[in-house]
Amino acid sequence: MAPPGDPRRLCRLVQEGRLRALQEELEVAGGYQRPEMAGVFQRPAGDTLLHCAARHGRQDILAYLVEAWKMDIEATNRDYKRPLHEAASMGHRDCVRYLLGRGAVVDSLKKADWTPLMMACTRKNLEVIQDLVAHGANPLLKNKDGWNSFHIASREGDPVILRYLLTVCPDAWKTESKIRRTPLHTAAMHGCFEVVQELLDRCHYEPDCRDSCGVTPFMDAVQCGHVSIAKLLLEKHKACSSAADTLGAQALHQAAVTGQDEAIRFLVCDLGVDVDVRAESTQLTALHYAAKEGQTSTVQTLLSLGADINSKDGRNRSALHLACAGQHVACTRFLLQSGLKDSADLTGTLAQQLTRSVDLLQDFSHRAES
The missing domain is CATH 1.25.40.20 (Ankyrin repeat-containing domain)
Structure with missing residues (x-):
């Protein structure tokens, strides 16, 4: 005892x-x-x-x-x-x-410079937030990442709390994190549709505002699969579907990386984005990006939309090269079965990479069975 x-x-x-x-x-x-x-x-x-x-x-x-x-x-x-x-x-x-x-x-700081108000904004509890503000909590204070309480509330997705914060501190929306991300970026990334609506109605963000990597809220919505938010940004904020980040990658490329097939169909079929458009700095297509990440389903989606399976990037690599280099066995096999014209892709080092990938898969299967 x-x-x-x-x-x-x-x-x-x-x-x-x-x-x-x-x-x-x-x-x-x-x-x-x-x-x-x-x-x-x-x-x-x-x-x-x-x-x-x-x-x-x-x-x-x-x-x-x-x-x-x-x-x-x-x-x-x-x-x-x-x-x-x-x-x-x-x-x-x-x-x-x-x-x-x-x-x-009321504005004491914990590690990473979080205040009690910031902590309260991670919960959808308006009364606690009101109590803190009534006792002098400052919504404009920022933590070590440059987020203020309004930014945090935008991530959590409660429009009532956002309206309250804008009422007591009308300039709370005029904030960027240390990497220049706005609350609009954050709400779009996290799929907070009502919050995005509120931000577009009451705040004055520039269309296609960019973070330090050149990413726009539209790109954030697309790469996370939030098609309804992407449509809202196009309609109400006049977002550009072909905007590129600092590496020259567009929303289509980012959606291929994260495997967002529905978003890819929306971009290509509804908006008319070229399925083979290349990222400016690397000359990678969406198919290259998907293969590099081993997104087999997305590779299939892109090919069904007319992507060129034999296209090469700026270093003369095909999607098959990238799938093999990443040891993505399922993706490699799918590409091999999809009508490659250049069988020479499987010579030399590439063949060794493919063999190694298959060996790893077989070894894993044997271990799982035992």
Whole structure:
């Protein structure tokens, strides 16, 4: 049986909300009140019992620890999280309000410069966000990656929270991360259709705004398979379907890399994008990209849309070369069965690569069977 004051047992009592049992345990273990007791019951992560109470929404225990044992509400763990970070991140409004009422620092920073408001914006809990803002939380503060609270809320996809943040801080949308990604990029990538609508209606992002890699929100939507958002950006934001990133790759190429067959059909069949269009710097086609990543289904889709199986990139490599180089056995076999005209592709080093790929596959199969 664990001795009185055992940290694991104390944390378990807090998690289970057993206030009376916790009181008895602490009285036996301590027997007197002193501020330094805050450090006695730390877990390996550096959490105090206050962190544990705040994380699990035990407001009565939180109050008991602060008022009876004088535990420090600004105690930090090894990630510099304070109890307010924990309560905000889990959406425990009672704990948030209690800590704020006791004077907790509203814009305290944890590791990577996250504030409690940023943590709250990872949850769809408008009331907690409102409480923090009412106590002076600043939505414009940025973490180490350059994201503010509005940017984080855009990723989570709750338009009600975005409207609120725009109401209390109308310029919150005018933000870019350190790699120049906007909330519109983030919402498009994560498939947050209603948020994208809200951003297009209320904010003023430039059409085809680019991050540091030259990627636009339209490209983000396409490469993640969010066709409805891609259509919305075309209709309401006049996005360009043929825009290229810093490497000269277009949305079609990016969709081939991630294997988004529906998006590829949309680009080629509905928008008329050339299925064999080349990335400017590498001269790779979408078929090359798909083969390089071993996206067999996408290779099949591209060929069904008329992609040239024998086209070569700027280094005279075919899709088969790239599939073999990546040791993508299924993709290599499919390309071989799809009417290649140049059988010389399988000579020399390429043949060795293919043989190695097959050997690896067979070895894996034997191991799986045994």
